[in-house]
Amino acid sequence: SAVISQKPSRDICQRGTSLTIQCQVDSQVTMMFWYRQQPGQSLTLIATANQGSEATYESGFVIDKFPISRPNLTFSTLTVSNMSPEDSSIYLCSVAGHLAKNIQYFGAGTRLSVL
Amino acid sequence: KQEVTQIPAALSVPEGENLVLNCSFTDSAIYNLQWFRQDPGKGLTSLLLIQSSQREQTSGRLNASLDKSSGRSTLYIAASQPGDSATYLCAVPQGAQKLVFGQGTRLTINP
Numbered sequence A: 001s002a003v004i005s006q007k008p009s010r011d012i013c014q015r016g017t018s019l020t021i022q023c024q025v026d027s028q029v030t031m032m033f034w035y036r037q038q039p040g041q042s043l044t045l046i047a048t049a050n051q052g053s054e055a056t057y058e059s060g061f062v063i064d065k066f067p068i069s070r071p072n073l074t075f076s077t078l079t080v081s082n083m084s085p086e087d088s089s090i091y092l093c094s095v096a097g098h099l100a101k102n103i104q105y106f107g108a109g110t111r112l113s114v115l
Numbered sequence B: 001k002q003e004v005t006q007i008p009a010a011l012s013v014p015e016g017e018n019l020v021l022n023c024s025f026t027d028s029a030i031y032n033l034q035w036f037r038q039d040p041g042k043g044l045t046s047l048l049l050i051q052s053s054q055r056e057q058t059s060g061r062l063n064a065s066l067d068k069s070s071g072r073s074t075l076y077i078a079a080s081q082p083g084d085s086a087t088y089l090c091a092v093p094q095g096a097q098k099l100v101f102g103q104g105t106r107l108t109i110n111p
Helices: none
Strands: A004-007 A010-013 A019-025 A031-037 A043-049 A068-072 A075-080 A089-096 A110-114 B004-007 B010-014 B019-025 B032-038 B044-051 B056-059 B062-067 B072-077 B086-094 B098-101 B105-110
Touching: A004 A089, A019 A031, A019 A089, A031 A075, A043 A068, A043 A075, A043 B098, A075 A089, B004 B086, B010 B019, B019 B032, B019 B086, B019 B105, B032 B062, B032 B072, B044 B056, B044 B062, B044 B072, B072 B086
Parallel strands: A010 A110, B010 B105
Antiparallel strands: A004 A019, A019 A075, A031 A043, A031 A089, A068 A075, A089 A110, B004 B019, B019 B072, B032 B044, B032 B086, B056 B062, B062 B072, B086 B098, B086 B105
16 A cells, blocks of 8 residues: 655644645555545545646635645645634545555544634 | 545344444545554554455455455454454555554453
């Protein structure tokens, strides 16, 4: 399976600040995704991180709030900008296309608390 | 729009019992279905993936079945152990790999 390293694992941030989350995969993958899991809820896709082009955002999520980078096939970042307490969630990176298989693998997640 | 539902939302059973978790989806035109496990405050661990052409997949004490025509999947856990306590999520892809998740079943195995 793909090994995904996500950093930081958790953080406590002040309102109005920004946090950048990193996702590193141990091998090249076709697709990388960012999900959000609000307290007590299931996962919701934020965006698909496209290598070499702008990310594709889901309805309700915008680039100004969640800018995403994907400079190569093994790395992506998600920034949560101008944070408010409503952004307190677990943010998860996932990948697909490892070894040409369509199984999705997830990182351990970043637990974000905004005060 | 694909919708995924999991029943029950929570389940508590004594150790050693066999149990079944249910997952239903509204659009039967799926490529596959994936079952995940999530421990509290943690990421997701992939348990099983069933391709649309398959009826079931097995891994150790876990067996997942898929009935596309009825829009249902079940996850069977044999001889449950306290270490199986976690939230179990099923998910199906919508479009190019975007996963749509159910709300999960929170499982507690009592020693």
